[in-house]
Every structure is written in structure tokens, then in C-alpha cells.
Amino acid sequence: MNVILVFLAAVAAIIIWWLSGQRLTSKPWLETGSVRLPAHDGADRPAVPAVKIGLFVFLGVVGALFSLAVSAYFMRMASADWWGMPIPRLLWVNTAALALSSAALQWAKREARHGRMEALRPALVTGLALAVFFLVGQIQAWRELTAAGYVLADNPANSFFYMLTGLHGLHIFGGLAVLTHTTVKAFSTDVAPERLRLSVDLSTIYSHFMLAVWLLLFALFAGWANDFVDLCRTLLK
The missing domain is CATH 1.10.287 (Helix Hairpins)
Known part of the structure; x- marks a missing residue:
């Protein structure tokens, strides 16, 4: 609670x-x-x-x-049938890719504000490519875990890992649909600058939020959040 x-x-x-x-x-x-x-x-x-x-x-x-x-x-986690699962090293690479994607969209937001289309387009493409890389990397991490025997129904820790990362991945995929549409519009010759700036702004906000959620989940899976929660419980007593 x-x-x-x-x-x-x-x-x-x-x-x-x-x-x-x-x-x-x-x-x-x-x-x-x-x-x-x-x-x-x-x-x-x-x-x-x-x-x-x-x-x-x-x-x-x-x-x-x-x-x-x-x-x-x-x-x-307090249940007796709970035992942790290892964190694939690939998740570190995926985390870096998502952080760089968010940074690229922040770059795109700045370029869109100043109307610099020549710099805006590569920024959007970079952010989009890194977000796709993140999703592909997440799927590959799932494959590595299942190949090592950490299947969905093995124990509750596995189930929560696949459920939370899958839920986050679905939200990233939904954001990719909007970002792809925004990137395509940036290459159009008859796009309205105001609408393009708004689309880039919304995509950037969404990307930053999804990055924050992923960092929370990553800390949770790595076990770092446990110490933070224990500290909060100690302070609230």
C-alpha cells in the first residue's frame, strides 16, 4: 500500500x-x-x-x-513460492536505447520549436529507430529467458516480469504508431508547422513518461527498489 x-x-x-x-x-x-x-x-x-x-x-x-x-x-513477493529471476544484460542495452530515444525526441522538440526542418527530420528518425530497437531488444530478452528455463508459468516472479514488461511494451508500441505518423508528416511538403510542433511535443512528453516508467520497472526487477521501499517504510513508522 x-x-x-x-x-x-x-x-x-x-x-x-x-x-x-x-x-x-x-x-x-x-x-x-x-x-x-x-x-x-x-x-x-x-x-x-x-x-x-x-x-x-x-x-x-x-x-x-x-x-x-x-x-x-x-x-x-512475500509469498513462499516466490523466487527471483536473473536480469538479462540485454536490458541494460535496451534501457540505454530508450533513454537515447527520449533524448532524441527532446532534440526534435527543440528543432521543431525553431522551425529547423533539416535537423528535425533526423532527430525524429533517430528517436523512432531507437524506440523500435528497444522493443526488438525486449523480445530478444524474453527469448533468452525462456531459453534458459524462465518460462511464464514457472513462478510468480516470472509471470510479473513478463506481464509488466509486456504491458510497458504495448504502451511503447502505441506511442510508436503516433511517432511514425509524426515522422512521416515531417517529410511532407504541405504539413502545417503548428500541427507538426504539437505532434512532436506530444510524442516527446509520452516518450519521457514511458522512460520514467521503465526506469521504475528496471529498478524493481534489479532489486534496487526493495531498499527504497524499506527506507520509506522505516520513515513512515
Whole structure:
């Protein structure tokens, strides 16, 4: 229970911080298109697209889903039939690929903001290629584990590993569909710069969030999160 409360508190803090920065006083569910926010000096700030607000709501739901799964992971660890499984070295390579993909999209976001299409296109292609590499690497890690005898139904630790990495992989795959569409649009000659900037921005936010979730899962599988949870429990006593 402590784990899920800490995770949900972190998600809520991020959402509140973002909303406070935007000074979101309007009611976007009653409006269509974009939401125009007042600036600190009384002038109108650039409109916040409703799709971006929807993305943050979606990420909040995804964060709650993963927090429930992680909480169940910790509770199941206390069972007698639980024994850990080794972490393939390939996961380190996959983690580096996902981090570089997120960095490449941050680069693409900066180039899109300044309208530098010549630099934006390779940045998007790099981010897309590294994300695909991550998914392929995850599948290869599964194959290595199953070849070593760590199958899905062998013990609960294996089941949680395949379930959590599979769930994360599905979210990465869904983000790849949007990123692929954005990359294709970047090579189009009649694309609207505003819409392209928004697409790149949304893909970058999603990529950063999925990287944060993966780092949490990786720490969980490696056993590093156990010490952190023990420390939290000690502080909460």
C-alpha cells in the first residue's frame, strides 16, 4: 500500500505542478479546440491544445495502472513460492536505447520549436529507430529467458516480469504508431508547422513518461527498489 500511495502522490504532484504553471482556470470539457490561458501580466498566453490536456489525463490513468501492478508485485513477493529471476544484460542495452530515444525526441522538440526542418527530420528518425530497437531488444530478452528455463508459468516472479514488461511494451508500441505518423508528416511538403510542433511535443512528453516508467520497472526487477521501499517504510513508522 505504501508503494502505490507514493507513486500516486508523485503522479499527482507532477499534474498539479503542470496545472499551476499553466494557471488552468478555464473548463476545457466545455470548450472545443484549444484552451486559452491568462498570462501573469494580464495578456493572453498561447492556447493550450485540448489534446495535450487529454494526454496528461491519459498518462495519469496509465501511471495509476502501473502503480497498482507494482503494488501487487511487492505484495506477492512475500509469498513462499516466490523466487527471483536473473536480469538479462540485454536490458541494460535496451534501457540505454530508450533513454537515447527520449533524448532524441527532446532534440526534435527543440528543432521543431525553431522551425529547423533539416535537423528535425533526423532527430525524429533517430528517436523512432531507437524506440523500435528497444522493443526488438525486449523480445530478444524474453527469448533468452525462456531459453534458459524462465518460462511464464514457472513462478510468480516470472509471470510479473513478463506481464509488466509486456504491458510497458504495448504502451511503447502505441506511442510508436503516433511517432511514425509524426515522422512521416515531417517529410511532407504541405504539413502545417503548428500541427507538426504539437505532434512532436506530444510524442516527446509520452516518450519521457514511458522512460520514467521503465526506469521504475528496471529498478524493481534489479532489486534496487526493495531498499527504497524499506527506507520509506522505516520513515513512515
